[in-house]
Amino acid sequence: MTLDPPASGQVAQRWWFDSGSIALDFAYVGGFGDIPESLTSAAELDEWLANRFPGLDAASDRGLIDGKALQAALARLARAASAGESATAEDVDVVNLFAATPDIPPALEGGSRQAGRSRARVGQAFSAMAREAIAVFGPEGAERVRSCAADDCDLIFYDESRSNNRRWCSMQRCGNRAKVRAHRSRA
Numbered sequence: 001m002t003l004d005p006p007a008s009g010q011v012a013q014r015w016w017f018d019s020g021s022i023a024l025d026f027a028y029v030g031g032f033g034d035i036p037e038s039l040t041s042a043a044e045l046d047e048w049l050a051n052r053f054p055g056l057d058a059a060s061d062r063g064l065i066d067g068k069a070l071q072a073a074l075a076r077l078a079r080a081a082s083a084g085e086s087a088t089a090e091d092v093d094v095v096n097l098f099a100a101t102p103d104i105p106p107a108l109e110g111g112s113r114q115a116g117r118s119r120a121r122v123g124q125a126f127s128a129m130a131r132e133a134i135a136v137f138g139p140e141g142a143e144r145v146r147s148c149a150a151d152d153c154d155l156i157f158y159d160e161s162r163s164n165n166r167r168w169c170s171m172q173r174c175g176n177r178a179k180v181r182a183h184r185s186r187a
């Protein structure tokens, strides 16, 4: 589920951290609760999606509204899961609704013709993220959804490690700072 960092685009660079889940990446764009960043236009949504779902149709204003609804539900689900609380039925319904629509079908390279649409709709990308969210927030995944161990950081990630012992949003941002502090207090 880990994605490569977006190759280009200042906006995407600024927003990206390795959350371990594209659904959490998307939730983070809207902010976890305190809304540090938020998508404000269909063009920004397109830019964000283009780095993760190449070859999508452009988003409409309707797509932006849908995207924000999904994003807000994902952010609240992430908060609830990382706090060990149960999600509201309303947020679960939003995710289930998006997941019930077609996602982006997988395709094998090397065929002779186009199967289905050549460009996927934005809604299909929402469905793909909603389906991933169902795995992440479901019974198997939810215990791996945690917030960063740093006191002053509330980023939430999905721990993909086999040992399930990830503590930091990122080593550079919080892990190293904590190590330096621990080292100083020992010295």
Ligand SMILES: [Zn+2]
Residues within 6 Å of the ligand: 148, 149, 150, 153, 154, 155, 168, 169, 170, 173, 174
């Ligand atoms: Zn952190």
